[in-house]
Amino acid sequence: MxxxxxxxxxIKCTEDIAGRFDKRDIQTSKVCAALSYLFFFVxxxxxxxxxxxxxxxxxxxxxxxxxxIGATLLSFVPYVGLYLAVALVLFVIACSVRGMVLALRGRxxxxxVFGNLELIVFEPKA
Numbered sequence: 001m002x003x004x005x006x007x008x009x010x011i012k013c014t015e016d017i018a019g020r021f022d023k024r025d026i027q028t029s030k031v032c033a034a035l036s037y038l039f040f041f042v043x044x045x046x047x048x049x050x051x052x053x054x055x056x057x058x059x060x061x062x063x064x065x066x067x068x069i070g071a072t073l074l075s076f077v078p079y080v081g082l083y084l085a086v087a088l089v090l091f092v093i094a095c096s097v098r099g100m101v102l103a104l105r106g107r108x109x110x111x112x113v114f115g116n117l118e119l120i121v122f123e124p125k126a
Contacts, residue, residue, distance in 0.1 A: 012110070013109055013110045013111060013112045013113075013115055014109065015109065015110075016107050016108060016109055017055075017108045017109070017110075018052075018106060018107045018108040020051075020108075020123070021051050021052040021055070021108065022051075022052075025050045025051060025052045025053075026052045026106045027106070028047065028050060029043055029046075029047045029050040029052050029053035030052065030103050030104055030105075030106050031104070032046050032047055032050075032053050033052055033053045033055070033056035033057070033103035034056070034099075034100040034101075034103040034104045036053065036056045036057040036059075036060040036099075036103070037056070037059075037060045037063070037096040037097075037099045037100045037103070038096075040057050040060035040061045040064055041057065042057070043056060043057045044057050044120065051122045051123070052106075052108065054120055054121070054122035055108050055122040056099060056103045056108070057120050057122075058117075058118060058119055058120040058122055059099055059110070059111050059115060060096070060099065061119050061120060062111060062114050062115065062117050062119060063092050063095055063096055063099075063111065065119075066088070066092060066114060067088065067089065067092045070085070070088045071085050071088060071089070074088065095111045095112070098111075099111065
């Protein structure tokens, strides 16, 4: 784990943080957590107090925003924008499948590059 300028540690995408979550929380919400990669709001509605589901909902929301904003911006780039948009879509699909598999296995790893963003709060504030 690396430390950045703030007080929160920067976590690598290869580091499993499932140990931060309650085991019962993981067992109860892992199917909903996997479904969050199709519809990010599912764990927030079904299990609003389960941090494992909220973590995966956060990761899924980051991917949804990435594909929406990224594809929109890349559509304005002439010539190579289409190819970059296709590469972005493939990246998001791969990250979504990876997230689903990790959620079903009860594991929690950040998505590459953007995974440290916290749009949906899943960690209690210290």
